[in-house]
Amino acid sequence: MSAAQLFLQGDEVTQGVALLLLAMSVGSWVVILWKAWLLHRAGADVTRCVAAFWSSASVGEALLKLKAFDREALVISMVMATQTGANGTLAAAGDKSQQLTRVLRDALHAALAKLQYGQVLLATVGSTAPFVGLLGTVWGIYHALAGIAIAGQVTIDKISGPVGEALIMTAAGLAVAIPAVLAYNVLGRAIGRIEAELEGFARDIRELVASQSVGSV
Numbered sequence: 001m002s003a004a005q006l007f008l009q010g011d012e013v014t015q016g017v018a019l020l021l022l023a024m025s026v027g028s029w030v031v032i033l034w035k036a037w038l039l040h041r042a043g044a045d046v047t048r049c050v051a052a053f054w055s056s057a058s059v060g061e062a063l064l065k066l067k068a069f070d071r072e073a074l075v076i077s078m079v080m081a082t083q084t085g086a087n088g089t090l091a092a093a094g095d096k097s098q099q100l101t102r103v104l105r106d107a108l109h110a111a112l113a114k115l116q117y118g119q120v121l122l123a124t125v126g127s128t129a130p131f132v133g134l135l136g137t138v139w140g141i142y143h144a145l146a147g148i149a150i151a152g153q154v155t156i157d158k159i160s161g162p163v164g165e166a167l168i169m170t171a172a173g174l175a176v177a178i179p180a181v182l183a184y185n186v187l188g189r190a191i192g193r194i195e196a197e198l199e200g201f202a203r204d205i206r207e208l209v210a211s212q213s214v215g216s217v
Contacts, residue, residue, distance in 0.1 A: 011143070013136075013139050014136055014139060014140060014169075017132060017133070017135055017136035017139070017169060018136065018169070018172070020132055021129060021132055021133060021136075021169075021172050021173060021176050024125045024128075024129055024132070024176050024180075025125075025129075025175075025176045027121060027125070028121065028122055028125045028126075028176070028179065028180040028183070029179070031118040031121050031122060031183075032122070032179065032180075032183040032187075034118070035117075035118050035119075035183075035187050036183075036187065038072070038115075039115065039187060039190040039191065039194065041071060041072065042072050042074060042115065042194055043190065043193065043194055045069055045070050045071055045072060045074065045075075046070075046074055046075055046194055046197050046198065046201075047197070048069045049065075049066050049069045049070045049074075049075035049076070050075065050197065050201050052065040052066060052069055053065070053066065053075070053079070053201075053205075059079065059082075059083065062079065063076065063079060063080070066079065072114065074111040074114070074115075074194075074198060075198070075201065077107045077110065077111060078104055078107045078108065078111070078198070078201065078202055078205060079205065080107075081103040081104060081106065081107040082100060082103065082104065082205060082206075082209045096209075096210060097206075097210050100206045100209055100210055101206065104202045104205070104206055105202075107202075108198055108199065108202050111198055112191075112195055112198070115191045115194060115195070116191060119184060119187065119188065119191075122180045122181075122183055122184040122187070123180075123184055125176060125177065125180040126177050126178075126180035126181035126184055127177075128177075129173045129174075129176040129177035129180065130170075130173045130174055130177050131173070132173055132176075133169045133170045133171070133172050133173015133174065133176070134169075134170055134173060135169075136166070136169030136170075136172075136173075137166045137167055137169045137170045138166075139166075140163075140165060140166025140167075140169060141163055141166045143166075144163055144166060
């Protein structure tokens with residue numbers, strides 16, 4: 001029996017569970033492929049941008065280089081944040097060191113939000129898809145037993161077919177959940193590596209700009 005025949009023979013609940021699992025699978029794979037591409041590109045960009053920044057003679061020269069390297073604007077947003085003033089607002093309160101900490105923290109959070117986008121979907125699919133499949137299995141077994149009770153006869157062929165079809169829903173739930181869980185862990189490690197590099201760069205550029213401000217006083 002094909003998947004299409006199994007789908008058409010099911011009732012509204014079975015079809016709804018199957019469609020939900022299909023939507024979860026498509027959504028998770030779109031996120032997996034997109035994030036794998038994004039993180040691969042972002043990891044290479046951050047490494048090149050940090051090297052280009054520290055090899056520049058000035059912040060202005062570094063910004064010109066970063067525009068060519070930083071396609072996701074992860075590093076350049078931090079550099080730009082240190083060059084932006086906040087005169088006349090509460091953001092300008094405190095000394096220069098406090099202001100730098102504030103703007104760099106905000107820029108870092110914005111960069112991490114971009115990198116972590118979609119992780120919640122993968123975690124949700126990985127944790128709920130097995131139970132969605134189990135719901136379809138329980139519902140299918142219930143209908144199989146109800147059909148046997150109505151027929152009044154209990155034979156292997158009447159049990160094995162419907163129960164086997166119902167168990168397919170459990171397998172479908174696991175097939176949806178396992179790639180999402182694996183991708184969540186693998187992509188999470190890639191995000192962690194980029195995050196550590198960005199945090200290190202944020203600390204270094206804060207010290208640089210703060211020392212330049214002190215020297216110019």
